[in-house]
Amino acid sequence: MGIQERKERERERRKQQIIVAAKRVFSDKGFSKATMEDIAKEAEFSPGTLYLYFKNKDELYASLSLRILHYLYIRLENLNSDEHMSRGQRMDGLKDAMYDVYKFDPMILINLFHLQSSETLKNLTPELLSEIKKLSRSSLAEMAKVFEDGVNSGIYINKRPIALADIVWSLFSGVVLWETSKSIINAEKDYLKDTLETAFEIFNRGILK
Amino acid sequence: MGIQERKERERERRKQQIIVAAKRVFSDKGFSKATMEDIAKEAEFSPGTLYLYFKNKDELYASLSLRILHYLYIRLENLNSDEHMSRGQRMDGLKDAMYDVYKFDPMILINLFHLQSSETLKNLTPELLSEIKKLSRSSLAEMAKVFEDGVNSGIYINKRPIALADIVWSLFSGVVLWETSKSIINAEKDYLKDTLETAFEIFNRGILK
């Protein structure tokens, strides 16, 4: 490993360290009430250091999305590359992947949402934005692959796999969002797994011919 | 109508005017990048005036949720009070109600989510918070009622109606969120109705025994 490469790795490690801290702080306080100083303190760096790794607050925030999207993509890719899986197993694998993503970072949806404001988008480097887009599309494509076989063989209802992937993603997003919302409003919590299980069960039954 | 009542009505009209303006601005810029001055300008009031009607920015934001929840509740209540509807019609009515809510205010979910931050909740008047909670529970209960009949008569799968209501709400939330996210990431748009239709179709098929 060359010295250049070692440095690059070290740099990447620092970025992750900051992202992890940012995740905690953003989750806790929300975007606007979280300060860069909070994050710096959590990451055990000085405020200035954050700017050596991220252009600004928005970009740090966006990097959270990228990270989780990346994780999801890897999971889905693995799912499809395993040739010995049955349709059912694959469907379960999908559900598990989604659930793990949630456990890994329940804020992903909000992250993704936060990116929408064009005010935010203006502050991102084009590279980061395009990487997010790419990864997002790829993940959706992987998800669609899970259904391809079932649709082609006439077992699933006659919908384009990408449409089914959309539903899964929506279902997942919605469950997470709803669970989080309920927790404030009803002071109940952690029903997520149950709700998600039920949702998937219904979904699976619904797509069978 | 007494003079007192007339005044009250006038006051309510102003509040709505501000809420409508706030909805537009928040939708456009997101919570943190929207300023009270932006909203004041949009509502054609001065910044100070906003504070005559809402305690602070958070409370104005929360009022958005309350408003849409109220609208949803009315729709669902009507659905259930009409005794001549078939199960199928009722399910369609549910779907339409959700879709209309979306058209009325696509940001509702995000609104609800934003309320989570305990920092935000601290800034709300207890009255407002409890009203949101109440209305939110009532709406969910109304939604559950739609399924009660089908579950009781053994036509729907054996789940508690409230669980099905959760799924519907999640599905809806997720579709909205996903559609909005897709619009940035893939530059595609306005698939919402299609996606929602498909999701509901799958859901309906899935809950039948």
Add this chain to the structure above:
Amino acid sequence: MGIQERKERERERRKQQIIVAAKRVFSDKGFSKATMEDIAKEAEFSPGTLYLYFKNKDELYASLSLRILHYLYIRLENLNSDEHMSRGQRMDGLKDAMYDVYKFDPMILINLFHLQSSETLKNLTPELLSEIKKLSRSSLAEMAKVFEDGVNSGIYINKRPIALADIVWSLFSGVVLWETSKSIINAEKDYLKDTLETAFEIFNRGILK
């Protein structure tokens, strides 16, 4: 005087109040070491108020130039509008005007210079920049008028009046700058009037045929 006009006047008064404070602080500490808070304190306003009247620090700084240029322009205009003056009186008037400008604001040159950095120019509103340019050109033209008569009648050496105006301006700028510089380096001061008198005397002798 309409209420609109009264407000406008009040606003202008506040701007002047801030500019006057800014002049003191900038003169004392130089551009970079002067803080907006210093200026706010000197003007007896809060920091935020400064931004109601000036877009940013650079624009506040630039407004100083505009102010003095305006004063100079008025003086020169008066000089030329008085038809009863002899050539010699006019020349004396010019010298006095320059000297009064100095007393009014010795920093004018530095102000003008500071504006050069394209970094600074980027921060100015186009309106402000164009007004400075216009006024600057007009002042120079007025100055040239002082010489026109003498050049046309063959009493002054055969130079374009605008060139002579350049020299006067340079002479003035240089004397002010040099005097200020000397004050640090030699700890001498206030030779300005003498030096300026001598410079003008030499200049006057030099332009006669």
Add this chain to the structure above:
Amino acid sequence: MGIQERKERERERRKQQIIVAAKRVFSDKGFSKATMEDIAKEAEFSPGTLYLYFKNKDELYASLSLRILHYLYIRLENLNSDEHMSRGQRMDGLKDAMYDVYKFDPMILINLFHLQSSETLKNLTPELLSEIKKLSRSSLAEMAKVFEDGVNSGIYINKRPIALADIVWSLFSGVVLWETSKSIINAEKDYLKDTLETAFEIFNRGILK
């Protein structure tokens, strides 16, 4: 040449390399908008290295003045040490020296000015400050010498030579400053040599009895 001396020379070379880079950057952006990193990059050193050669930013800035003053002093000294020159030639030599100084470093005046802020002076080493003062006085004295002969022999008007030197210095400073200012304001440029020639011509005519 001993090893010690060789090292010293090497060190001096580095300092000059940095000063030259600093001149470019300061000229381009002005003192406050120029960063040490900009200068380091221009000098092809790392930021830390700059501090091995200069105590701080202010001292680096001051060294620019010292450098040009030194150059001017040498030129003037040579002028006076050449015994075969006529008064007219000497005057021309003075003009040429000034012009060459300008070409060498058009920012000298501004540099000198910048030193005024007592905030800046506090940051200089006493040695540097005293060297600047000494060199500045010496240069002015050399300049005065150019006029001594003419004044003593009654050819020039009856002024102290040092006063005439002040005027020359002012004239020069002013022309440079004015030309630079004009470039922003009128988008004209490079009149310097012409303006300076005319200014000197007028000056020369003006000091003759």
Add this chain to the structure above:
DNA sequence: GATGAATGAGTATTCATTCAT
């Protein structure tokens, strides 16, 4: 010596909120 990553004090700027009119 040279580096350049890290620092953290310093500051311009913003914006929710207030209050005199």
Add this chain to the structure above:
DNA sequence: TATGAATGAATACTCATTCAT
């Protein structure tokens, strides 16, 4: 009531300077 100018605390971000390697 409504205003909107003024506030000033809060905070993103910068950059001169340091120091471990």
